[in-house]
Amino acid sequence: MHLPSHLARRAIDIEPFRVMAILAQARALEAQGRNIVHMEIGEPDFPTPAPIVAAGIAALQAGHTHYTPALGLPRLRAAIAAFYATRYGVTIAPDSVVITPGSSGALLLALSALLDPGDEVLLADPGYPCNRHFAHFLNGRAVALPVDATTQFQPTAAQIEAHWSHATRAVLLASPANPTGTMLPLSALREMQGIVAARGGMLIVDEIYHGLTYGGSAETALALGDDVFVINSFSKYFGMTGWRLGWLIAPEAYIEPIERLAQNIFLAASTPAQYAALAAFQPDTLAILEARRAEFEQRRDFLLPALRALGFAIPLIPEGAFYLYAGCEKFALPGEDLARVLLDEAGVAITPGVDFGRYRADQHVRFAYTTTLDQLEQGVARLATVLPRFA
Ligand SMILES: Cc1ncc(COP(=O)(O)O)c(C=O)c1O
Structure with a gap:
C-alpha cells in the first residue's frame, strides 16, 4: 500500500x-x-428494540437535533444512575456519569485522562484490541498480561503485582471479556482494586457485555465504591451499535477534566441517540x-x-x-x-x-x-x- x-x-x-x-x-x-x-x-x-427506535424518531421530530452538554443529556445521566440502583443495588451520582460516543469514546476519554506519554496500562492478552491501540495512540504503552484457561482467561492479582512498574498508571479489565466471554467475580475485582489503589493507580473495568450473561448476573465494579472507572455502552445488550452511544462512570475529581477532554475531542454524543436511549430502561x-x-x-x-x-x-x-x-x-x-x-x-x-x-x-x-x-x-x-x- x-x-x-x-x-x-x-x-x-x-x-x-x-x-x-x-x-x-x-x-x-x-x-x-x-x-x-x-x-x-x-x-x-x-x-434496535422498537421502543428505542420510536423514541429516537420522536426526538428527531421534536427537533432534538442540537448539541447536548458535553457530559450528556442530564435526563439520560440520571436514568443510567437509576439503572445501577435497580439492576445492581448500587448508588451512584448522576454527576459521575459521562455520556460518550460508544464505549469507544469512553475508553478514549478514560485513557486520555489517565495516561501521559510513556505511561503504562496493564491489560489482558487476549483482549479487545482497540484498547492497546488507544494506549499507543496516546503515546502510552499497553502491557500485556497473558491469560489462558488456567485463570478463566482473566488477569490475576499476582500478575498485576508482577507487571507493575514505576510507569504503570492503570489496569484495564473486561468482564465479561471479549474474545473469551469470561467474567470476574466481585471478590477478584476487589482484590485487584486494592493492589492498584495501593500503588496509586486506577482500575478501569469495561462492562460492555453486562446484561448478556448466561447463568448468573455480572457484578459491577461500582459495588466496590467510587474509586474506579467503569465503562459501558448501549451497543451490545441494548442493541444500539450504530447509534454510537456509551457511558463512562468516573470518580468525582475526574469529571471536570473529563468534561474538558470531551468538549474538545467530540463535543457531545449524538443527541437523537441520547433521547432514544431514554427508552432503553423501560420495562417493555x-x-x-x-x-x-x-x-x-x-x-x-x-x-x-x-x-x-x-x-x-x-x-x-x-x-x-x-x-x-x-x-x-x-x-x-x-x-x-x-x-x-x-x-x-x-x-x-x-x-x-x-x-x-x-x-x-x-x-x-x-x-x-x-x-x-x-x-x-x-x-x-x-x-x-x-x-x-x-x-
Ligand atoms: C470489550 C469491548 N469494549 C468496547 C467495545 C466498543 O464498543 P462500542 O464503541 O460500540 O460501545 C467493544 C466492541 O466490540 C468491545 O468488545
Missing part, C-alpha cells in the same frame, strides 16, 4: 481492527453471489432484551458442543458476551490461515486470534454467535465438510 508522504508516526503504526477487514472480505464475496455465514461480527444481529424494552439474551444463550449452548465435536478446544464454558474463543491446535494451519481457508472454502467468516493479542494467538480463532441458530447450524455443517482436510 502506498502511504502519503506526510503521515504521523501514530497513523503509520496504528494496527487495523482486523475483524473489520474480514467483514469487508466476506461482504465482497457476497457481492460476487457467495453465501456467507457470519460468525465474525461482534454486534447483535437483532435490530427490558422484556425484549431479556428474550434476546435467552436466545443468545440457546445459540451458545448449540455452538459450543458443536465446535468441540469438530475438534476445536474450548476448555471453559463462557458465561457472557456472544463469543467462543476456540483453540485450533488440532488443525494444521495457524488461526489466521485457517480463518482465510474457512471463509474461502466453507463460506464461514470467523476472526483469527491475532486480532486479540499475541499470546498463543496463532492457535486460536473467535466465533461470534451473532447470527440465527439456523445460520449457526448451516455454518457448522459447512465447517464439517472442510475441516477434516486439515485435522
Whole structure:
C-alpha cells in the first residue's frame, strides 16, 4: 500500500481492527453471489428494540437535533444512575456519569485522562484490541498480561503485582471479556482494586457485555465504591451499535477534566441517540432484551458442543458476551490461515486470534454467535465438510 508522504508516526503504526477487514472480505464475496455465514461480527444481529427506535424518531421530530452538554443529556445521566440502583443495588451520582460516543469514546476519554506519554496500562492478552491501540495512540504503552484457561482467561492479582512498574498508571479489565466471554467475580475485582489503589493507580473495568450473561448476573465494579472507572455502552445488550452511544462512570475529581477532554475531542454524543436511549430502561424494552439474551444463550449452548465435536478446544464454558474463543491446535494451519481457508472454502467468516493479542494467538480463532441458530447450524455443517482436510 502506498502511504502519503506526510503521515504521523501514530497513523503509520496504528494496527487495523482486523475483524473489520474480514467483514469487508466476506461482504465482497457476497457481492460476487457467495453465501456467507457470519460468525465474525461482534454486534447483535437483532435490530434496535422498537421502543428505542420510536423514541429516537420522536426526538428527531421534536427537533432534538442540537448539541447536548458535553457530559450528556442530564435526563439520560440520571436514568443510567437509576439503572445501577435497580439492576445492581448500587448508588451512584448522576454527576459521575459521562455520556460518550460508544464505549469507544469512553475508553478514549478514560485513557486520555489517565495516561501521559510513556505511561503504562496493564491489560489482558487476549483482549479487545482497540484498547492497546488507544494506549499507543496516546503515546502510552499497553502491557500485556497473558491469560489462558488456567485463570478463566482473566488477569490475576499476582500478575498485576508482577507487571507493575514505576510507569504503570492503570489496569484495564473486561468482564465479561471479549474474545473469551469470561467474567470476574466481585471478590477478584476487589482484590485487584486494592493492589492498584495501593500503588496509586486506577482500575478501569469495561462492562460492555453486562446484561448478556448466561447463568448468573455480572457484578459491577461500582459495588466496590467510587474509586474506579467503569465503562459501558448501549451497543451490545441494548442493541444500539450504530447509534454510537456509551457511558463512562468516573470518580468525582475526574469529571471536570473529563468534561474538558470531551468538549474538545467530540463535543457531545449524538443527541437523537441520547433521547432514544431514554427508552432503553423501560420495562417493555427490558422484556425484549431479556428474550434476546435467552436466545443468545440457546445459540451458545448449540455452538459450543458443536465446535468441540469438530475438534476445536474450548476448555471453559463462557458465561457472557456472544463469543467462543476456540483453540485450533488440532488443525494444521495457524488461526489466521485457517480463518482465510474457512471463509474461502466453507463460506464461514470467523476472526483469527491475532486480532486479540499475541499470546498463543496463532492457535486460536473467535466465533461470534451473532447470527440465527439456523445460520449457526448451516455454518457448522459447512465447517464439517472442510475441516477434516486439515485435522
Ligand atoms: C470489550 C469491548 N469494549 C468496547 C467495545 C466498543 O464498543 P462500542 O464503541 O460500540 O460501545 C467493544 C466492541 O466490540 C468491545 O468488545
